[in-house]
Amino acid sequence: xxxxxxxxxxxxxxxxxxxxxxxxxxxxxxxxxxxxxxxxxxxxxxxxxxxxxxxxxxxxxxxxxxxxxxxxxxxxxxxxxxxxxxxxxxxxxxxxxxxxxxxxxxxxxxxxxxxxxxxxxxxxxxxxxxxxxxxxxxxxxxxxxxxxxxxxxxxxxxxxxxxxxxxxxxxxxxxxxxxxxxxxxxxxxxxxxxxxxxxxxxxxxxxxxxxxxxxxxxxxxxxxxxxxxxxxxxxxxxxxxxxxxxxxxxxxxxxxxxxxxxxxxxxxxxxxxxxxxxxxxxxxxxxxxxxxxxxxxxxxxxxxxxxxxxxxxxxxxxxxxxxxxxxxxxxxxxxxxxxxxxxxxxxxxxxxxxxxxxxxxxxxxxxxxxxxxxxxxxxxxxxxxxxxxxxxxxxxxxxxxxxxxxxxxxxxxxxxxxxxxxxxxxxxxxxxxxxxxxxxxxxxxxxxxxxxxxxxxxxxxxxxxxxxxxxxxxxxxxxxxxxxxxx
Numbered sequence: 267x268x269x270x271x272x273x274x275x276x277x278x279x280x281x282x283x284x285x286x287x288x289x290x291x292x293x294x295x296x297x298x299x300x301x302x303x304x305x306x307x308x309x310x311x312x313x314x315x316x317x318x319x320x321x322x323x324x325x326x327x328x329x330x331x332x333x334x335x336x337x338x339x340x341x342x343x344x345x346x347x348x349x350x351x352x353x354x355x356x357x358x359x360x361x362x363x364x365x366x367x368x369x370x371x372x373x374x375x376x377x378x379x380x381x382x383x384x385x386x387x388x389x390x391x392x393x394x395x396x397x398x399x400x401x402x403x404x405x406x407x408x409x410x411x412x413x414x415x416x417x418x419x420x421x422x423x424x425x426x427x428x429x430x431x432x433x434x435x436x437x438x439x440x441x442x443x444x445x446x447x448x449x450x451x452x453x454x455x456x457x458x459x460x461x462x463x464x465x466x467x468x469x470x471x472x473x474x475x476x477x478x479x480x481x482x483x484x485x486x487x488x489x490x491x492x493x494x495x496x497x498x499x500x501x502x503x504x505x506x507x508x509x510x511x512x513x514x515x516x517x518x519x520x521x522x523x524x525x526x527x528x529x530x531x532x533x534x535x536x537x538x539x540x541x542x543x544x545x546x547x548x549x550x551x552x553x554x555x556x557x558x559x560x561x562x563x564x565x566x567x568x569x570x571x572x573x574x575x576x577x578x579x580x581x582x583x584x585x586x587x588x589x590x591x592x593x594x595x596x597x598x599x600x601x602x603x604x605x606x607x608x609x610x611x612x613x614x615x616x617x618x619x620x621x622x623x624x625x626x627x628x629x630x631x632x633x634x635x636x637x638x639x640x641x642x643x644x645x646x647x648x649x650x651x652x653x654x655x656x657x658x659x660x661x662x663x664x665x666x667x668x669x670x671x672x673x674x675x676x677x678x679x680x681x682x683x684x685x686x687x688x689x690x691x692x693x694x695x696x697x698x699x700x701x702x703x704x705x706x707x708x709x710x711x712x713x714x715x716x717x718x719x720x721x722x723x724x725x726x727x728x729x730x731x732x733x734x735x736x737x738x739x740x741x742x743x744x745x746x747x748x749x750x751x752x753x
Contacts, residue, residue: 292319297333301342307333309340309365314347327352327387332363339364344373349381349388349413357392360421360446360603367407367425368397375401377409377427377434384412384438391418392603399426404459405434406450414439419603422457424449429486430459431476435466442468444628446604447484448597451477455486455522456502463490470628472606472653473499473520474597480506480515481557482522483538492523495531495622496633498607498653499555500594504540516540518557527563528556532619534652536572536592553577568619568646585645590614592652602629606654611679611701617642619651628653638680638723639701656680658721660730667735668708676704676717676730683722689734690715712736 294316297307305311309330316328328351337358342365357363367378378398381388388410398406406425408415415435422432422445431450433440440460447457456476460466466487473484483502485492499520506516519538521528535555554573558564561578570587582588593613600606606628609615617640621633627650634649635657642648650656658680665674676687682701687694692709699705704719714735718727 292316292328294319294328294330295333296330296336299336299338299340301340301344303347310347313349313353316353317347317349317351319351327354329354329356331356332358334358337362339366341369342367342378343369345370345376345378345380349379350383352387353381354389355391355393357390357420359392360394360419361599363392364394364396365407366396367399371399371401375399375403377403377405377407379408380405381409381413381415382411387414387416389416389418390420392420394421394423395425395432396421396423397425398432400428401426402428404429404436406431406452408433408435410434410438410440411436412438414441416441416443417445418443420445421604422447422450426450427452429454429461431456431478433458435460435463437462439463440466442466442471444470444602444604444630446472446474446597446606446628448473448475448605452486453479455482455484457484459486459488460490460492461486461488463492466490466492468492468494469496470624470626470653471497472597472604472628473497474501474607476502478502478504478518478522480504481518481540483519483540485521486518487521487523487526487528489525491527493529493531494521494533495529496533496624496627496649496653498534498594500534500537500592500607501597502538506541517553519553520555522553522557523564524559525563526559528558528565530564530566530569530571531622532568532649532651534570534592534594534615536570536594538573568643568649568651570615570618570651585618585620585643587614587618587651594652600629600654601631604628607652608654609650609652609656611637611640611656613650613656615651616640616656617648617650618646619643619649620646621649627655631655631657632725635723638683638721658719658723658728660717660719660728663717663730663732663734665734666732667737669737670708670710672708674706674708674734675699676706676719677702678704678719678728680721680723681719684719685722686720688718688727708734712738 294312300308303310395407406427425432431452456478519540593610594607636648660678695707717730
């Protein structure tokens with residue numbers, strides 16, 4: 267995954283998210299799935315060893331890696347040891363290893379990972395952090411007070427807390443890069459809450475299907491300067507039991523920002539809901555996507571905000587899109603370390619944004635890809651707005667078996683500029699029927715081959731998920747004999 271150390275910048279321009287490697291720091295390796303601190307090679311054992319080595323103020327960061335056989339799930343029955351020194355958990359990938367905290371709530375309501383120091387940093391990369399529940403405490407999986415926390419290629423799912431279902435950060439720096447928060451829940455900040463933070467940065471990340479009771483279905487910001495870019499925040503919800511007109515709650519299905527500066531660039535905030543507080547001005551559904559206690563602290567560029575933008579219209583830019591459906595697909599594995607939502611080819615997000623310095627999307631796929639047949643923003647660089655960049659793709663073949671000379675249709679999107687089609691190594695004749703269909707004459711060949719398509723939009727070829735199998739001569743002869751026998 268990453269080396270030790272992260273360069274973090276803030277503000278309305280691109281920030282340096284590239285990790286900075288540093289030599290001579292001690293390395294500790296997790297070699298088994300045990301959750302016992304008494305077992306050598308377990309995650310709790312290695313955290314205690316790394317924390318002891320990197321005493322506060324020593325300038326040493328303990329790097330914890332994972333052996334190749336450590337995959338699946340570490341079933342945690344108690345919280346991990348508290349962090350007092352700089353620590354880097356370098357996981358094998360969120361799809362490969364999960365820290366599951368579902369059993370901890372039976373014994374304690376402490377956060378799974380606690381860092382209460384202001385002189386150390388915590389970095390977690392390439393892990394799924396699931397099923398934590400701290401009840402009425404802050405931070406479902408991570409609670410950080412004063413610590414700088416950096417999260418890379420992580421997934422937070424089904425975590426619960428009072429504030430910050432997945433993560434609660436108080437007073438320290440918080441960086442979230444290429445992460446997915448889904449199914450998390452809290453009273454405030456279903457996915458995460460940043461409070462009194464010097465800086466909160468969220469980039470190339472997706473928040474989908476999180477819930478809050480009071481405010482901030484996905485993200486709650488309280489006195490926290492936040493910069494969110496190249497991200498997608500959709501399908502989150504606030505459901506508030508109405509307590510009267512004086513209650514400042516029931517708002518911000520996507521983001522709730524109270525006394526917080528919020529810069530939003532190249533991001534999607536859409537299809538979030540905020541219901542229940544009928545006593546508040548504006549009715550029971552208000553500020554479904556974004557709630558701003560002080561609209562003057564908000565700015566946006568190249569972003570799509572679907573609903574309830576009248577409170578901050580003057581803070582929007584001519585490059586922003588309002589009132590439109592982003593036409594996003596479901597949260598799923600679209601490649602890369604974490605799940606994403608891909609826009610449809612007809613989405614208003616396509617070619618309408620600006621990468622703000624990032625050269626890959628949440629999946630690690632290249633930005634920027636100019637999708638064929640779609641106009642490019644006059645002032646942007648043609649990046650798609652949001653966490654995932656749509657590339658031309660092949661969705662299917664009209665037949666998976668056949669013989670040379672027959673016609674075969676290839677379906678997909680962004681195919682209008684196709685320059686070459688190959689069946690294995692054999693070049694095939696083709697006609698472009700539309701942006702979504704190619705008609706192919708199958709070339710000579712044998713066996714099972716992959717079909718690849720070359721388009722000007724991509725530096726590499728598209729490869730179909732399906733393979734084409736050539737019929738063998740004896741298979742055809744057997745079918746002919748069978749038809750003759752039936753006659």
